[in-house]
Amino acid sequence: MHLIRDVLDNQLVDRNQRKMGKVDGIVIELRPGQPPRLAYLETGATALARRLHPRLYQWIFALERRWGKCELPYRIPWAKVRDTGIDVEIDVEAEQTPALDYERWLRNHVIKHIPGGK
């Protein structure tokens, strides 16, 4: 497997194929005297902003801390990854994760109140 080609920036789906963001970052753990270990996948605005520019990252981080919900990117342990074919499939229930915080908030506070949105 080629981490950058087959995993980074791919679509993340949960065990029911529900879309839950993209792989915005990959965390590798360095251990003294042992080979590096693939630890987490990250998803969320802060992870994405960090890749673009450090200052953008600081802004997004500050915004998220003030008004937002997930100031730290949502980290998925590599052990939860089931498949890295077309999409990266994760063994979780998307609705129960912070990855869909904003989706849930919009659904319950905005979309639901527009006629036809229930």
Place this chain on the structure above:
Amino acid sequence: MSKILEIFLGIVTSIGGFLDVGAIATSAEAGSSFGFHLLWAIVLGTICVIFLVEMSGRLAAVSQHTLADAVRERFGFNFYVFPLIAEVIVDFLVLGAEIGGVCIALQLLTGIDLRWWALPVAFAIWLLLWKGTFGLIENGISLFGLVTLAFVVAIFKLRPDLPALTQSLLPSLPHQDTPHYLFIAVSILGALISPYLFYFYSSGAVEDKWDKSYLGVNRAVASLGMGFGSIVSIGVLIVAAQVLQPRGITVDSYEQAALMLTQPFGYWGFILFAVSLGIACFGAALEVTLDTAYIVAQALGWNWGENLHPREAARFSSIYTVFVFSATVLILIGLDPLQLTLFSMALTAVILPTVIVPFLVLMNDRKYVGDHKNGWISNGVVVFTTILAFVLAIVAIPLEIFGG
């Protein structure tokens, strides 16, 4: 549904959906200012667009990725962020122009000032997206678009000079006013090779659940649909050249363009023009709005799909809701729809390279298209279009200043 029926429907909707505010404005301006001379630009743009649309459909059918998905995956977010932001900005201006086109049509029909129409039109677009399905948007609205075939009927009534027509299929330089001529040529190409078409078409292929068995349908719809569709654009140019140019009318506003069908059809020609303009722009406005929601949602991995209930794709539906209403601001503050159209078409030309270059890589990458890679002809066309896109991107803004 049988494949033949799908091909037929695809072609009909491509013809009905071909015209938009940009194609009408640039073709009418070209015909009224330079006669048949700029026909070659429509033909050239159509050839490029046929190849690129076929590729976006093939990419989606084989790899199950939309163009936006594939570009982010293959090139990384740090690249994709540029075409993404550029496309959202251009979509915003184009959407403003399309809404403006519908408002002008309603003003022509009712006499009520176009600014009063902006919000009702945006509401109608939003309501269709909110309640409708992809099939309704794609097929229903484009069927009404067949009214634009009035421009093709008009050619037969006007009997243009055939030798002059065929001669103008080859590029030539005019005797005077070269910057304006080149500016219109760039705008025509910008209006035809519009990036939103590729993102939209590949998203549509995924919405319609295309797989490898649809490659034939895709090829037929892309080539015949776009090919026949361009005849409507050619119709607008020829009618403008036959009716407006001899009278010395250049298209400075849509009201002047509205006269072009009155010679072949009399009073009803005026109505036909307004209805064609309104429906063509309304259909395009729906597509541009949806396209923006598609590319943002796909860039960030959100749930997306016009067939989903808004509650299943809350962020996706919020994007188009906010987008369609904010684009009306461009009309409400009193920007002239025709100027807005020409400006956004030139800007489209500027962002074109960032959208076209990825085709060259994606369509030759086995990981995405497997055995259905580009042949040398398709690659040749992409390379040519890329060079063309770079040239257009560089000359568009200077020409806008000197020739627009």
